[in-house]
Amino acid sequence: MKAVITVIGKDKVGIIAEVSGFLAKKSVNILDISQTIMQDMFCMIMLVEFRDDDTVISDISGQLTELGKRMGLSIHLQREELFQSMHRI
Amino acid sequence: MINPFEIMQTINMIDKENLDIRTITMGISLKSCADPDLKAMCGKIYDKITSYAKDLVKTGEDIEAQFGIPIINKRISVTPVSNLIEALPSPTVADCVEIAKTLDRAAKTTGVNFIGGYSALVHKGYTNAERVFIESIPEALASTDIVCSSVNVASTKAGINMDAVKQMGEIIKKSAELTADSSGFACAKLVVFANAVEDNPFMAGAFHGAGEGECVINVGVSGPGVVKCALEKVAGEDLGVVAETIKKTAFKITRMGQLVAMEASKRLNVPFGIVDLSLAPTPAVGDSVAYILEEMGLQQCGAHGTTAALALLNDAVKKGGVMASSYVGGLSGAFIPVSEDAGMISAAKSGALSLEKLEAMTCVCSVGLDMIVIPGDTPASTISAIIADEAAIGVVNTKTTAVRIIPAPGARVGDTVEFGGLLGTGPVMKVSRLDSGEFISRGGRIPAPIHSLKN
Numbered sequence: 001m002k003a004v005i006t007v008i009g010k011d012k013v014g015i016i017a018e019v020s021g022f023l024a025k026k027s028v029n030i031l032d033i034s035q036t037i038m039q040d041m042f043c044m045i046m047l048v049e050f051r052d053d054d055t056v057i058s059d060i061s062g063q064l065t066e067l068g069k070r071m072g073l074s075i076h077l078q079r080e081e082l083f084q085s086m087h088r089i
Numbered sequence: 090m091i092n093p094f095e096i097m098q099t100i101n102m103i104d105k106e107n108l109d110i111r112t113i114t115m116g117i118s119l120k121s122c123a124d125p126d127l128k129a130m131c132g133k134i135y136d137k138i139t140s141y142a143k144d145l146v147k148t149g150e151d152i153e154a155q156f157g158i159p160i161i162n163k164r165i166s167v168t169p170v171s172n173l174i175e176a177l178p179s180p181t182v183a184d185c186v187e188i189a190k191t192l193d194r195a196a197k198t199t200g201v202n203f204i205g206g207y208s209a210l211v212h213k214g215y216t217n218a219e220r221v222f223i224e225s226i227p228e229a230l231a232s233t234d235i236v237c238s239s240v241n242v243a244s245t246k247a248g249i250n251m252d253a254v255k256q257m258g259e260i261i262k263k264s265a266e267l268t269a270d271s272s273g274f275a276c277a278k279l280v281v282f283a284n285a286v287e288d289n290p291f292m293a294g295a296f297h298g299a300g301e302g303e304c305v306i307n308v309g310v311s312g313p314g315v316v317k318c319a320l321e322k323v324a325g326e327d328l329g330v331v332a333e334t335i336k337k338t339a340f341k342i343t344r345m346g347q348l349v350a351m352e353a354s355k356r357l358n359v360p361f362g363i364v365d366l367s368l369a370p371t372p373a374v375g376d377s378v379a380y381i382l383e384e385m386g387l388q389q390c391g392a393h394g395t396t397a398a399l400a401l402l403n404d405a406v407k408k409g410g411v412m413a414s415s416y417v418g419g420l421s422g423a424f425i426p427v428s429e430d431a432g433m434i435s436a437a438k439s440g441a442l443s444l445e446k447l448e449a450m451t452c453v454c455s456v457g458l459d460m461i462v463i464p465g466d467t468p469a470s471t472i473s474a475i476i477a478d479e480a481a482i483g484v485v486n487t488k489t490t491a492v493r494i495i496p497a498p499g500a501r502v503g504d505t506v507e508f509g510g511l512l513g514t515g516p517v518m519k520v521s522r523l524d525s526g527e528f529i530s531r532g533g534r535i536p537a538p539i540h541s542l543k544n
Contacts, residue, residue, distance in 0.1 A: 003155075004091070006100055034093055045093050058154035076100055078157035080091070085348040086341045087095040 001050050002031070002080040003057065005064065009073030011042040019075070022067055023048065026060055042073075047080070103158060107314035107376040108342065110349050111369050112162040113149050114290035116297035116305040116362065117141050119168040119206075123176035127184050130173060131191040138165060138195035138204075141304055141359075146200040148356045152349055160349065161311075161511075165196055166295035167206035171222040180218050185225035186232060193233035205295035207238040210285065213247040213534070223253075226260050230275035231267035237293035243283035243480035245487045249535040254480065257281045258473030258529065262496060265465065269498035272506040276495040277460065281476050283483030283490045288363050289419040294456075294491060305362035306354045307419065310346035310410075311369045312338075314376045316402075320384045331385060332405040339366065339409030347414040365419025366410035367455055368402070370430035372513035378402075378423050379432025390432050391442030399423060400453035420489060422455025428508060428515035429460055437516040438505070444475075444518050452482050457490035462506045462515035465498040472496065474525035485538050 007019055016035070023030060023046075032047040050057050061077040068075030102108040122133035142165050149163040170188055174180045189207055196204035207229055209219045226238050240257055243249035261281075265273030280294040287298020290307035297305070319338040323330050346364045354361035370378045379390035382398045403422040411417050425447065427433045436442035444461065451457045457479045463472075476492045483490030497506045497517065504517045 004096060006096060008100070036093075043093075043097070045096055058151055061154045061157070074104070076157050077155075078099075079155050081348060082156045082158065082345065083091045083096055083099055085344045086099055087091065 001057070003048055003050060004078055004080055004083060005046040005048055006076045007042070007044040007068070007073055009042055009071070011037055011040060015042055015071070015073065016044065018067070018071060019044070019046075022064070028060065102312070102315045106312070106318045107371070107373060108312045108345070109159040109161050110308060110346060111311040111367075112164050112290050112309040113145070113160060113349070113353050114164040114166055114295055114307045114309065115142050115145050115357075115359065116166045116288070116301055116307060118297055118301060118303050119173060123173050125176055125178055127177060127187060130176065131187060134173075134188065134191050135195045138167070138192070139198050142199040142201065144357060148353055151356070152352050156349070158345060158349065162203070163201045164290070164292060164295065165199065165201050165204045166290070166297045167192065167204065168297050168299075169206060169208040169210060171209035171219045172299075174218040174222050175216065177218070180221050182221060182225040182228065185222050186229045189225070189229035189233050189236050193236050196235050201235075203235050203237055203292045205237040205239070205292050206297055207236050208240065208296040210241045211253045212241050212244040212250055212283075214250065215253070223256060223260060226279065227263040227267050227275065230264055230278050237278045237295065239280040239282055239285065239294045239296060241282040241285040242476065243484050245284055245484050245541045246537055248537040249283070249477065249480045249484060251477065251529070251535060252532045254477050255470075255473050255529050255532060257476055258469040258471075261472050261494065262469045265496045265498055272497040272500065272508070273465070273495045274508065277493065277508055277512050279493065281492045283480035284488060286419060286489055290365050291367060291369065291420060293493060301362070302360065304359045306350060306357060306359050307362040307365065308346050308350035308353070309365040309367055309369065309419065310342050311367070312342040313368045313370050313378045313381055315342060316368065317375070317377070317381045317384050320381065328385075328401060332401055335402060335405035336409030339406045340413045343410035343413035361416070363416045363418030364410075364414040366406055366414070366417055366421040367419065368406055368423045370424065370426065370433075371511055372429055372431055372434070374431050377430045377432035378425055379430050379436055383432060389439065389441040390436040391446050395446065396449050396453055399425070399450050403454055420455045424456055424459060425450055425454050426459035426493075427461050427518070428513040429511060430513070434514055434516060437518055444520060448478060448482070451479060451490055452486060455489070457483070458492045458494060460493055460495070460512065460515060462495045462497050462500065462517045463520045464502055464517055465496050465500050467496045467520050468526065470524070470526040470529045471520060473529045477529070481535070487540070
C-alpha cells in the first residue's frame, strides 16, 4: 500500500537524511519526493510504499511522530487514499 | 502524485482546524436476545455485544494511525431495550435496571465510550412493558456510567403522545435528583425525541432501529472549525458565496467520513450503514458552530439573523455532503448543543442567547434543544411543556427534534455547571415562570398534522 509522509518545520541540516535513513532501516521504499521552503518553513512530501501489513504501518507512523518530536518537526504519515478521496471525485 | 497543496490543506484541517471523525458507531440488533428469563437474557445480551464489538475499538485505533485522522469516539447502539422487556412475563423496574447494568458492563468490556439504546418508542401509545421501562430510566442512568437513553414521544405520522410528554418531564426531574451530586448528570444521557431516526450514530440519542439489520457500521463526521476557517477566506463576499464555500468544505469532510466508514466496515466485516453529515461542536476553542454563524457577520450567536444564518449552514452542509457519500442518514445537519460549544457557552453567559431564540433555531437545525442547563427548581410540567413545543416543531416540519435538558439541582440562573470532557460547561439559562401545568395535565394525544396524510 502507498502512503504520504509530510514533514513540516523549521529548516535545518539533515532533515532529509534523518527521515530517509529511518525509512531505509524499516525497508520502506520512497517513490517520489517533493520539497520546498515556504517562509523559512521546510516542507517535504514523500510518497512511499509499504508491505500490506497493518501492524507495520501503524508502528512506523508512531515512530515517525516520535522522530518528528525529537527533531522539532511535525511529521505525518497517512495512507494515500485519504487525499484521493478528499480531493478527487 | 497528488497535488502538494491538497496534501497541505488536509494536514492543516486536521492539525489546526480540529477536523476529526466524531464517532464510529456499531449498531447491534439485540432482537435475538429476548428471553422470558431475565438472567438468561442478560447473559445473551452481554455475550452478543462483547463478541460483535470485540474488535471495534482496536479497528478504530488502527484506522486512526494509518490515515492520520483522529477518531474521537467508538460507540455501540442497540435495539431499543423496551422491546426486550416485552419478553419478560411481569417486568419490574429492577429487571430493567439489571439490563441497563448489563449494557454498561458489556460496553466497558469492549472499551467503547458510550452505549445507546436504553430506549422506547411511544409516539402513539404505551405497552404495559414500556410503561415500566420508562419508569426505570432515572435509576438506570443513575446506576450506570456510559448507558444512554432516549424516548420518542411524537412523530409526524402519529402526532404527539402527550401522556408520554407529561411523564418525561417527571422522568427528567427524577433523573436530575438521583444524580444531584453531579449536577444532574444523568439528564445529559437522556434525550426526548420527536421523529427519532433509526440510524443516528451520535449520542445520547443513538439506538439501532427496528428496521435495521443484524449489525451495521455508522459514522458521524464533524468539523465546525474547518468550515469556520474556510469562511474566513471569503469575508465580505455575498451569502451565495458563503453557501458555496460551506458546500465544498462539507464535501471534503464527508469524503473522509465515507472513507473511514468503508474501511471500518471492510475490516470488521460488518455492512456499512450511513455517514451522518453533522457538524458537531466540541468545547475546544475553534470547534464551534456558533463561531461559524458569527463569522457570517453576526456580532454574537443569538442576535437577530442567527436563525437565517443557521438555516443557510444546515442546508449547505447537507448539499455538500450528500454527493460525497453513497448513503447519507442519521441526523445530518448542524448541532447546537449549548454546553458543548464554546461560542454558545459565551453567548448564553452574556445573555445574547435565550431559550426562546434557541427554540427558533431548532426549527432549522438538525436536532433540537440540546445540552441546556435550567434552574433546578423548574417544575416538571414546565419541562414537559418545553418538550411539547419542540415535539410540535418536529411534527409539523417533518423533522427530527429533541430535548436534552438538565434541571441541575440547586442551580440558579447565572450559575455554571461543569460536566467535563465533550459535554462541556453549561450556563444555567432562564426559563419562563408562567405555569403550563393545566395544559400538560390534560394528557391524551395531539393528532397528526394534515400533511402527514400523504397516501
